[in-house]
Amino acid sequence: MTAPVPANGDAPRRDWTVLPLLEWAERYLRERSYGESRLNAELLLAHALRLPRLGLYLQFDRPLAAPELALFKKLLLRRLTHEPVQYILGETEFMGLLFEVTPAVLIPRPETENLVEEALRWLRSSGRAGGSVLEIGTGSGNIAVALGKFLPGAHVTSLEKSSDALDVARRNCARHGPGNVEFLNVDVFSARFDGSIGGRTFDAVVSNPPYVPGAEFDLLEPEVRDFEPRLATTDGADGFRFIRRIAGLAPGLLRPGGGMFLEIGYGQADAAEIIARESGLTGVGVRRDFAGIGRILRGFAPGTGPQP
Ligand SMILES: C[S@@+](CC[C@H](N)C(=O)[O-])C[C@H]1O[C@@H](n2cnc3c(N)ncnc32)[C@H](O)[C@@H]1O
Numbered sequence: 380m381t382a383p384v385p386a387n388g389d390a391p392r393r394d395w396t397v398l399p400l401l402e403w404a405e406r407y408l409r410e411r412s413y414g415e416s417r418l419n420a421e422l423l424l425a426h427a428l429r430l431p432r433l434g435l436y437l438q439f440d441r442p443l444a445a446p447e448l449a450l451f452k453k454l455l456l457r458r459l460t461h462e463p464v465q466y467i468l469g470e471t472e473f474m475g476l477l478f479e480v481t482p483a484v485l486i487p488r489p490e491t492e493n494l495v496e497e498a499l500r501w502l503r504s505s506g507r508a509g510g511s512v513l514e515i516g517t518g519s520g521n522i523a524v525a526l527g528k529f530l531p532g533a534h535v536t537s538l539e540k541s542s543d544a545l546d547v548a549r550r551n552c553a554r555h556g557p558g559n560v561e562f563l564n565v566d567v568f569s570a571r572f573d574g575s576i577g578g579r580t581f582d583a584v585v586s587n588p589p590y591v592p593g594a595e596f597d598l599l600e601p602e603v604r605d606f607e608p609r610l611a612t613t614d615g616a617d618g619f620r621f622i623r624r625i626a627g628l629a630p631g632l633l634r635p636g637g638g639m640f641l642e643i644g645y646g647q648a649d650a651a652e653i654i655a656r657e658s659g660l661t662g663v664g665v666r667r668d669f670a671g672i673g674r675i676l677r678g679f680a681p682g683t684g685p686q687p
Pocket residue numbers: 484485486487488491515516517518519520521522538539540541544565566567568587588589590610611612
């Protein structure tokens with residue numbers, strides 16, 4: 380990329396202001412097939428100018444100082460390697476909260492908010508909002524911190540294999556303040572769970588596990604394949620390794636009537652339901668998204684307890 384030039388090929392301008400620069404960057408990204416080109420251009424320029432994104436709209440005529448222009452160009456060049464904009468900015472929003480993200484953690488996805496909302500709804504409506512929740516696969520801490528924040532009377536235990544991810548999660552927890560979240564550096568496959576974790580059993584088990592089959596990893600978009608942690612994305616097997624393990628653990632870790640809520644991938648619903656039933660869970664079902672795609676597997680431990 381050369382210095383920003385207008386599309387009509389005029390000589391490079393030294394007097395860039397916000398609006399023409401935004402329009403130029405949007406076009407530059409779009410012509411190279413980057414999605415959400417306007418949003419990306421706005422986020423990167425706002426970051427370079429240390430403004431909230433909407434602040435750009437109040438400063439369309441603001442001229443950029445040379446260091447600001449140089450910084451914007453550097454950020455744009457990173458995006459042009461397919462680096463996700465969230466890693467460039469170092470943060471993203473989840474459930475209305477800002478989370479630090481580094482290459483050690485998966486970038487929280489908007490669809491995972493549905494998983495958290497489903498678990499919150501069930502815990503509240505079943506009278507378990509003050510109970511104990513287990514989350515598996517902490518990442519940035521987005522799910523655990525949101526559950527802790529929105530269920531202040533609950534206790535959340537969150538397990539993660541990557542200690543680098545846990546460092547990020549602990550910072551995010553400190554940033555948002557819930558004092559009811561405990562992070563443990565645990566490999567869910569090698570740990571032995573003898574019916575409890577630290578003496579606790581759980582009202583809910585919640586997880587967004589790595590569910591991309593190993594064979595599909597290389598087909599993922601470069602933003603994911605080349606930048607997000609492989610450990611967070613694929614199970615290196617058939618895509619069901621974590622679903623089998625977590626559904627297998629759930630009946631032993633859940634209190635009677637407790638619920639398991641797992642995010643699953645495209646095309647996994649039918650097999651995931653069978654796995655959950657064969658693991659001894661009851662009331663098994665899959666919540667579909669607005670496009671009819673099964674996204675959340677749920678099932679309940681046998682025993683008394685409301686199962687809405
Ligand atoms: C799909 S990411 C989910 C991250 C975050 N909870 C979210 O929803 O954005 C899965 C997480 O599981 C972690 N993980 C992978 N293998 C694991 C294992 N064997 N035991 C525990 N955690 C593991 C990964 O490091 C990653 O942080």
